[in-house]
Amino acid sequence: MGALFRGKDPQDVSFNCYLAPDAGILPKVTVSQVYIQVLHFSHEANLMQKENQHSNENPGEFSIEKASLTAEFFETLLMNANVWIAFLDPKGSIVVWNTAAEEISGYTAGEVRGSNDIWKKLYPDPEYRKVVTEKINDAILNRQKLEHFETTILSKERVKKQISWNTREILDQNNETLGYIAMGRDISEIVSLGTKFRTLLMNANVWVAFLDSQTHIEVWNNAAEEISGYTADEVTGSNDVWKKLYPDPEYRKSVTDKILDIIANKKDIENFESKIISKDRSQKIISWNTRELKNGDGNTLGYIMIGRDITTEKKLHAEMIEYIGESAMRLKNPVEVIKYNMDEMIKRLEKGECTTEDLILQIKIQTKNAEQIVENLHELNRAVSLVFEDMPPELKRFLSE
Amino acid sequence: MDLPFNEDNEGMIYLVLSEPRNLRKKNIEVIKEITDKGFTAIVISTNDPYSVLRKDYLKGGINLENVHFIDAITKYAIGKESEGAVNCTFVNNPSNLTDMGIAVTELLKHIEGDNVWVILDSVNSMLIYISSVNLTKFIHFITSKLKILDISGVLLAVENGIDPSTLAQLEGFVDGIIKSEE
Numbered sequence: 371m372g373a374l375f376r377g378k379d380p381q382d383v384s385f386n387c388y389l390a391p392d393a394g395i396l397p398k399v400t401v402s403q404v405y406i407q408v409l410h411f412s413h414e415a416n417l418m419q420k421e422n423q424h425s426n427e428n429p430g431e432f433s434i435e436k437a438s439l440t441a442e443f444f445e446t447l448l449m450n451a452n453v454w455i456a457f458l459d460p461k462g463s464i465v466v467w468n469t470a471a472e473e474i475s476g477y478t479a480g481e482v483r484g485s486n487d488i489w490k491k492l493y494p495d496p497e498y499r500k501v502v503t504e505k506i507n508d509a510i511l512n513r514q515k516l517e518h519f520e521t522t523i524l525s526k527e528r529v530k531k532q533i534s535w536n537t538r539e540i541l542d543q544n545n546e547t548l549g550y551i552a553m554g555r556d557i558s559e560i561v562s563l564g565t566k567f568r569t570l571l572m573n574a575n576v577w578v579a580f581l582d583s584q585t586h587i588e589v590w591n592n593a594a595e596e597i598s599g600y601t602a603d604e605v606t607g608s609n610d611v612w613k614k615l616y617p618d619p620e621y622r623k624s625v626t627d628k629i630l631d632i633i634a635n636k637k638d639i640e641n642f643e644s645k646i647i648s649k650d651r652s653q654k655i656i657s658w659n660t661r662e663l664k665n666g667d668g669n670t671l672g673y674i675m676i677g678r679d680i681t682t683e684k685k686l687h688a689e690m691i692e693y694i695g696e697s698a699m700r701l702k703n704p705v706e707v708i709k710y711n712m713d714e715m716i717k718r719l720e721k722g723e724c725t726t727e728d729l730i731l732q733i734k735i736q737t738k739n740a741e742q743i744v745e746n747l748h749e750l751n752r753a754v755s756l757v758f759e760d761m762p763p764e765l766k767r768f769l770s771e
Numbered sequence: 772m773d774l775p776f777n778e779d780n781e782g783m784i785y786l787v788l789s790e791p792r793n794l795r796k797k798n799i800e801v802i803k804e805i806t807d808k809g810f811t812a813i814v815i816s817t818n819d820p821y822s823v824l825r826k827d828y829l830k831g832g833i834n835l836e837n838v839h840f841i842d843a844i845t846k847y848a849i850g851k852e853s854e855g856a857v858n859c860t861f862v863n864n865p866s867n868l869t870d871m872g873i874a875v876t877e878l879l880k881h882i883e884g885d886n887v888w889v890i891l892d893s894v895n896s897m898l899i900y901i902s903s904v905n906l907t908k909f910i911h912f913i914t915s916k917l918k919i920l921d922i923s924g925v926l927l928a929v930e931n932g933i934d935p936s937t938l939a940q941l942e943g944f945v946d947g948i949i950k951s952e953e
Contacts, residue, residue, distance in 0.1 A: 699903065700899065703895050704896070706791045707893075707899070711818070711819075730849075731822060732820070734848040
């Protein structure tokens, strides 16, 4: 004897199945029959792909007799599925509570079956529970399924967990409600990782922006706000901020052309420098690294832009070059001056044109010149040590002595 | 060397560039040319002391009555002025631009009415003691003063001894650049 079950959605496939001896709380439908619906629902919800392989191959022709699968098989399958599976009767009382449900919630099937009190324990905050319940009731009323509905539960061990729910109403062949299936996936770790990643991204000390495929800004981290002066609220959802950052239309065009050219050649942008005007009208130099992000089908998801404010670095570099030029002028040539002065003094001595007094004076003058040149050199060394911070300590010490 | 003397006595300032080994020789040539034309020369020296320059000028046949010295190196080197110095103002330190400026101003007042040339020897020896920023400020001050008073001047410098940006600024203060042919 078999029973035919068909979900409301015409995509659902009907099954033939055995009546299991233990009808349990459901007089009209067997636990095994529920399992089959659950099995198929779980396949649609893409939650149990491995377990549904057989039904994937023959979705329209699946029958227990042909597959030689028993109700016990399905029971084992569903009870041991690695996702939370709960079946509720039309009044909302728990009928099925699988092992994963026990593990995630901390409540055994024995503690929860036969009532709907469990939800008060899982959602102890009445306000929050009301929000969740309203969402679910709304779906029920409109006879719609809920997919990827995320809630935060409090397990028996008082641990908060994030659950992603897929729920659906189960109907019999007369379109009468048999009950409701709820499948939950514990995404706590994913959310935690996601939160950690987002925290990392938002607090990175470089400008991070994510643009969608239309180049509208989706993500604008704290460093982007700090450097540009524009908050995430001001920029997300559009690409207008670039007109503000590059107010000169010609310069903006040259920057855009360069970026588009690189992207058109399917290259990533590396260390591309541009000058922006921040909100406080100050000019900053940014070094950009940009990459196009694609999905598995090769379609553009968007663009990630990482910018480093190198304004100070550039300024220091320019100052260093200027300083080196100045120092060369104040070191190289003065040494030559000393040399020629001494040469001149030697010639005078040789000719007898130089008195001892003159000689002493000239030597003292050149000594003073040399002292000053040494001081100038020390100054240069100190400047070099400051700019080149990664210089070995022993070299720094040598330069400063 | 032929300095372009202006018969209308309009003050002109020149940057004279020389090889380092010829700098003293160029100094003597310039002073001789100026004094031979009947002008009075004020020599600001941060390179050679009064006593050496005086002997060189005498040896070169220069009439020292027409030469006034501003010696910014002797007192710095030996801590005192040269004894028996004539027509010489001593500045205690080559980096003391204020005193140097005052000395020039006072001398110009003192010899007002005469045709005067002011010679700075040399830009490069000044750079031992002061930065290019302060040097250009000082030279701007001196050249501006000379132009107001219609007084001509010569800045002696070593060719290829000044960086391009400093040279560009100096070129802006002078009316012409004369490069030594030697």
